Amino acid sequence: MLYQTYQFKDDLVAPFRLMARGMQALAGATLWGPAADLGRQMAAAMEMIARFEITHVRPDFAIAPVRVGNRDVAVTEEVALDLPFGRLLHFAKDVDTPQPKILVAAPLSGHFATLLRGTVQTLLRDHDVYITDWTNARDVPLSAGSFGVDDYVDYLIRFIEKIGPGSHVLAVCQPCVQALAAVAVMSEDRHPATPRSMTLMAGPIDPRESPTEVNEFAVAKSLAWFKNSVISQVPWRHRGAGRKVYPGFLQLTAFMAMNMERHRTAHEKLYKHLAAGETAEAEKIKTFYDEYFAVLDLTEEFYIETIDRIFQKAELATGDFTYRGQKVDPGAIRNTALLTVEGGRDDICALGQTSAAHELCRSLRPHLKRHHLQANVGHYGVFNGKRWEREIYPVVRNLILAME
Structure with a gap:
């Protein structure tokens, strides 16, 4: 009710x-x-x-023209791949010289991908940008089936395949876990579209490190409590009527x-x-x-699995993370450069939680690993605002250029 x-x-x-x-x-x-x-x-x-x-409709990205070389270039949104729970959105530009292709993995945590508008606007200066544009679960009919953590990994792999070989991945917050898993799976399979670089920004690779209030809440309650207290059915007036969601x-x-x-x-x-x-x-x-105040609902399975697998069990950090029943080994990553970014004042994903990826990616040579600590920003400032634009973005851009 x-x-x-x-x-x-x-x-x-x-x-x-x-x-x-x-x-x-x-x-x-x-x-x-x-x-x-x-x-x-x-x-x-x-x-x-x-x-x-509170609204439940995705706002427009409304990306302004970007300066490329010596001219301003208009940006056009194109749907590159349309799946039931999310679309691969391409921000197309008419430029003379090809730019590095990058997939931005947006969080699926209650807000639309447009929360990363500033991230995309900055990246567009030097990159051919795609983003995971997640669908509000209350608008997805029951006939579309379920969507859990493994499905998120599936979607990332399918999106990367669609973009093609030679791409890069940048994950913000929660999907850092799924992005690392997707790259590990593709690396182990020697997939030709395995990304050249992977940037993980303020994500819970190991939420046991310096736990925040968010982490402590996730482990303080049982899964039964979460199912009984915060999961609800979508009302009948919506397309996803009857679907169980975390509103x-x-x-x-x-x-x-x-x-x-x-x-x-x-x-x-x-x-x-x-x-x-x-x-x-x-x-x-x-x-x-x-x-x-524009919010989207999460499927019950994605929310509960995230609480269980990512926060309570920290499966990726402990080596117990599986994808479609098979163990995921970040040690399989050998050629994808890794950049982790953390904010010194982040009260959602604290110091050490994202940089834990370096230990997991044990096969990467030292020159393919880099960590950036932005001491004067909170969670949102890691991927948006002046510090992101002036101090963090140049680090991201330089890593991608080095792998081109």
């Missing part, structure tokens, strides 16, 4: 949001004369109410609870900017929260 209760409450609030939008427009019409300040304050208050909403709104609530004071302060600033008519400053905050 969890999902149904959420849907019922959202339906109750919807008319108030609609009314607030109407009153916002009315108040905005009074932005002149002595009533201008009062009109802006009223419009700001109504906009805050209207924005009190994205629960993940959003958990993330916000970790930094509630920060979010409260941000919304206070948003109101003040709106009331003062400071449109540009307000737009920055709104853009972030438009993305942050």
Whole structure:
């Protein structure tokens, strides 16, 4: 009944949001004369109410033209491969010289792949970029079957095959485990499309290292508790009706609870900017929260297997990780260069959890391994923002160039 209760409450609030939008427009019409300040304050208050909403629709990537050489080049989204639980999305550019092909493995953790918009925008300067564009599980019919951790690995391998030989992989957060597993499987099979490099950014390769609040919560409860407490059925109005999922709104609530004071302060600033008519400053905050409040649901099997295999048992770190019943051996990786990136202030994936990949990839020669610690960033700053763009990205770019 969890999902149904959420849907019922959202339906109750919807008319108030609609009314607030109407009153916002009315108040905005009074932005002149002595009533201008009062009109802006009223419009700001109504906009805050209207924005009190979680959406379940993927926002647009809206990638801006990128500078390649001495000209600005438009970016076009193309679906390279369309599968039930996710698409391989290609950001095509009309450039004269071929650029290194890179697959960005986006997290499947409650938000859409558009959370990595800034990552993609930066990578596009020097690379031919693809991304895993995951589908909201509540929109996938039951007839499409299940989707678990092994299926994620399957999708990565199929996407890499589609991109072709000579590609590179960059995984952000949670899918670092599946990316490492996929490259290990392809390496062991001597697959011709095995990536030339693999960048793992802030991912739980070994969540036992310096456990964070997120890690401790994952191991503090039994699998039965997770199944009984956070798994719910999709309501009948959606395409995935009847599918058991971990609702994205629960993940959003958990993330916000970790930094509630920060979010409260941000919304206070948003109101003040709106009331003062400071449109540009307000737009920055709104853009972030438009993305942050867009959530997707995870299949029950993927969520429970992630808790069980990746966090509670740490199967990759202990050497017990399997793919389709066969042990996965990162030691099979011999020719794919490895870069790990960690943030010194990361409160989701702490220091040591991602760099643990170096010990697992024991067959890689030293010159094919590199670790980068960005001491002054948190989790989000590892793959987005000024530090990513100015200090982390050059390290990623240089590794890829070295393997070309």
